[in-house]
Amino acid sequence: MDELKTRILTEGKILPGNIIKVGSFLNHQVDTALMGRMADEFAKHFDISRITKILTIEASGIALATVCSFKWGIPLLFAKKAKSDNIENGLFCSEIYSYTYKKNVTVMVESELLKSTDHVLIMDDFLANGEAIRGLTDLVKEAGATLEGIGIAVEKGFQGGGDRFRKMGIDIYSLAVIDSAEVGKIVFRN
Amino acid sequence: MDELKTRILTEGKILPGNIIKVGSFLNHQVDTALMGRMADEFAKHFDISRITKILTIEASGIALATVCSFKWGIPLLFAKKAKSDNIENGLFCSEIYSYTYKKNVTVMVESELLKSTDHVLIMDDFLANGEAIRGLTDLVKEAGATLEGIGIAVEKGFQGGGDRFRKMGIDIYSLAVIDSAEVGKIVFRN
Numbered sequence: 001m002d003e004l005k006t007r008i009l010t011e012g013k014i015l016p017g018n019i020i021k022v023g024s025f026l027n028h029q030v031d032t033a034l035m036g037r038m039a040d041e042f043a044k045h046f047d048i049s050r051i052t053k054i055l056t057i058e059a060s061g062i063a064l065a066t067v068c069s070f071k072w073g074i075p076l077l078f079a080k081k082a083k084s085d086n087i088e089n090g091l092f093c094s095e096i097y098s099y100t101y102k103k104n105v106t107v108m109v110e111s112e113l114l115k116s117t118d119h120v121l122i123m124d125d126f127l128a129n130g131e132a133i134r135g136l137t138d139l140v141k142e143a144g145a146t147l148e149g150i151g152i153a154v155e156k157g158f159q160g161g162g163d164r165f166r167k168m169g170i171d172i173y174s175l176a177v178i179d180s181a182e183v184g185k186i187v188f189r190n
Numbered sequence: 191m192d193e194l195k196t197r198i199l200t201e202g203k204i205l206p207g208n209i210i211k212v213g214s215f216l217n218h219q220v221d222t223a224l225m226g227r228m229a230d231e232f233a234k235h236f237d238i239s240r241i242t243k244i245l246t247i248e249a250s251g252i253a254l255a256t257v258c259s260f261k262w263g264i265p266l267l268f269a270k271k272a273k274s275d276n277i278e279n280g281l282f283c284s285e286i287y288s289y290t291y292k293k294n295v296t297v298m299v300e301s302e303l304l305k306s307t308d309h310v311l312i313m314d315d316f317l318a319n320g321e322a323i324r325g326l327t328d329l330v331k332e333a334g335a336t337l338e339g340i341g342i343a344v345e346k347g348f349q350g351g352g353d354r355f356r357k358m359g360i361d362i363y364s365l366a367v368i369d370s371a372e373v374g375k376i377v378f379r380n
């Protein structure tokens with residue numbers, strides 16, 4: 001998506017360790033109008049009429065998934081990390097490694113909110129090594145639901161997570177795939 | 191807001207410790223269409239034309255704030271909790287006590303994203319003791335920005351946080367204020 005790539009080039013910052021910072025419009029401050037156009041872009045690729053639930057993970061995936069849910073009229077479910085007091089019932093859980101926090105994290109959804117009859121589109125703002133998304137696909141499997149695809153705003157292609165899902169035959173669509181990111185130079189995949 | 195109160199009465203669950211669980215439509219699964227109508231309700235109370243930034247805090251506040259941002263065409267900024275690797279620059283910070291996680295948490299926004307010229311509407315899905323919101327008002331103060339008001343979906347009135355802000359003269363508007371919550375019985379404030 002050209003508009004997103006332009007925003008990454010003009011506003012993104014590369015930090016040491018190949019960290020790409022897009023906090024001025026994607027995952028700290030959020031340009032929700034841009035996200036509306038991103039939703040339109042996803043709707044060209046995925047058959048939205050098949051989707052019964054959008055699944056994302058807290059925290060920064062929620063904004064993009066919310067705009068898509070609002071525009072498409074499809075319920076949103078966001079997986080939670082770790083255990084908090086006000087989750088009591090049966091849970092679907094998966095353990096992932098968080099590179100951001102450098103520790104294992106449990107991702108979970110309440111089992112009554114994800115049914116075997118659900119057709120799920122997983123969405124997130126970022127995909128790097130794919131641990132968070134792998135955790136979400138685990139939850140979909142546990143529920144016996146159907147995974148319709150994975151929609152990502154920015155994929156760090158050089159970290160391999162996205163290609164691993166592609167090799168598994170999963171329909172994954174990223175609006176911008178970055179193949180290399182060094183200070184002063186970002187190269188997008190064609 | 192009658193529709194929200196009805197949803198709380200029909201779908202909400204009261205857990206021991208006065209925990210009100212509304213994860214089927216507000217903060218785990220999210221009914222974004224309902225949130226669109228909640229945005230309309232907030233717009234009757236606040237003068238939206240004055241607002242230049244919506245400020246919320248991760249994670250569950252993001253969904254409501256995103257729908258409001260999208261409908262009103264106003265940028266959203268969500269404060270982050272604790273320190274993660276990909277925040278480098280100058281930060282506005284405040285320490286709050288999280289009753290959910292039973293520990294102190296630092297809330298922060300990058301200083302370049304909140305300006306002294308901003309007119310801020312703080313939003314969150316829940317208000318109980320008010321610690322999270324107090325942290326957000328600290329960030330607004332630190333930035334020298336103008337606090338225009340606080341918009342809340344569900345206020346647990348019996349925990350006093352909302353009334354403390356009212357006594358300070360802050361324009362706080364909650365769509366549903368719960369004055370008591372016992373198993374089987376929820377009483378709303380008129």
